[in-house]
Amino acid sequence: MSVLLEVRGLRTVFPTRRGPVAAADGVDLSIDAGEALGVVGESGSGKSVTFLSILGLIRPPGRVVEGEIRFDGRDLRRLSHAELRALRGREMALAMQDALSALNPAFTIGQQLCETLVAHGLARSERAARTQAVALLEKVGIPAAAERLDDYPHQFSGGMRQRAMIAIALAGRPRLLVADEPTTALDVTLRAQVLDLLDDLRREGGLAMALITHDLALVAERCARVMVMYAGQVVETGPTREVIAAPRHPYTRGLLESLPRLEDPDRPLHPITGQVPDLARVDTGCRFRNRCALATPDCARPVPLAPAAPGRLARCIRAAELA
Numbered sequence: 623m624s625v626l627l628e629v630r631g632l633r634t635v636f637p638t639r640r641g642p643v644a645a646a647d648g649v650d651l652s653i654d655a656g657e658a659l660g661v662v663g664e665s666g667s668g669k670s671v672t673f674l675s676i677l678g679l680i681r682p683p684g685r686v687v688e689g690e691i692r693f694d695g696r697d698l699r700r701l702s703h704a705e706l707r708a709l710r711g712r713e714m715a716l717a718m719q720d721a722l723s724a725l726n727p728a729f730t731i732g733q734q735l736c737e738t739l740v741a742h743g744l745a746r747s748e749r750a751a752r753t754q755a756v757a758l759l760e761k762v763g764i765p766a767a768a769e770r771l772d773d774y775p776h777q778f779s780g781g782m783r784q785r786a787m788i789a790i791a792l793a794g795r796p797r798l799l800v801a802d803e804p805t806t807a808l809d810v811t812l813r814a815q816v817l818d819l820l821d822d823l824r825r826e827g828g829l830a831m832a833l834i835t836h837d838l839a840l841v842a843e844r845c846a847r848v849m850v851m852y853a854g855q856v857v858e859t860g861p862t863r864e865v866i867a868a869p870r871h872p873y874t875r876g877l878l879e880s881l882p883r884l885e886d887p888d889r890p891l892h893p894i895t896g897q898v899p900d901l902a903r904v905d906t907g908c909r910f911r912n913r914c915a916l917a918t919p920d921c922a923r924p925v926p927l928a929p930a931a932p933g934r935l936a937r938c939i940r941a942a943e944l945a
């Protein structure tokens with residue numbers, strides 16, 4: 623598979639009252655065409671900031687200050703706002719948790735879908751756009767789609783709005799979909815339906831996906847590869863099955879032990895003790911060391927993301943001992 627997205631040394635900074643905060647700090651990642659990458663980590667670990675940076679959606683005074691973002695060979699940091707906007711929706715799309723803020727309340731769902739289709743030259747006439755819009759809504763599981771086309775977002779239920787937003791994200795037939803907790807408001811059946819649709823588009827159309835979620839079980843089910851973030855950095859990445867079976871970073875291990883497992887519901891849960899460090903106060907050492915049972919004085923030195931096994935990287939000097 624060919625590399626679609628490649629990010630090196632991404633650093634995104636927000637000014638805060640406590641000083642500048644690098645919410646993404648030296649992030650490296652890549653996604654192949656047709657690949658699903660799961661992105662996990664506690665709240666505030668920098669998952670959304672990383673992908674908003676890639677999509678060019680960080681609002682000032684926040685700013686991408688360092689790094690390279692290559693999409694299909696193009697250096698996205700060199701594109702103008704207009705060029706990036708053209709790329710978004712057409713080649714890269716975002717589906718996020720908060721469908722209400724993603725949809726425009728002043729336009730019907732049909733208008734918003736048709737606008738995307740026409741803007742990207744995917745429908746020649748309004749009639750053709752409407753036909754495609756109905757098909758898209760049906761695909762994401764909206765019943766009586768033709769009748770619902772002229773509804774406004776507030777006339778949809780929360781779950782329907784979320785599906786409509788996913789339909790709009792897919793309307794431009796993007797090559798990369800950033801899905802930021804896109805199915806949280808859906809019940810189990812609908813969630814499976816939407817994720818099955820994304821799987822089909824991936825397998826048949828080569829759609830690449832970054833699935834940002836707190837749900838490791840979902841990643842295990844849907845993503846061949848996983849990336850674990852902590853305090854603005856990638857701490858581990860590799861094939862999902864291997865990472866879950868034998869994590870090479872103490873944070874990943876902690877994350878796994880803190881989550882319930884379907885197959886073993888009586889297993890005691892062990893939440894990770896301590897707190898995520900204040901990003902305005904972090905030093906160059908391992909950011910997890912204050913919560914880590916394996917920490918040694920050497921962990922105060924900078925720790926690179928290093929090979930931990932074939933196809934796997936971990937940011938821990940004791941990764942080998944975790945094997």
Ligand SMILES: Nc1ncnc2c1ncn2[C@@H]1O[C@H](COP(=O)(O)OP(=O)(O)OP(=O)(O)O)[C@@H](O)[C@H]1O
Nearest residue numbers: 636643645664665666667668669670671672684901
């Ligand atoms: N607009 C902003 N201004 C200041 N700081 C910000 C801003 N947006 C994000 N941050 C900082 O970036 C950190 C990471 O945020 P981000 O939304 O990427 O986390 P996340 O891993 O996606 O969390 P969640 O799982 O809750 O969505 C936040 O804790 C905050 O410190």
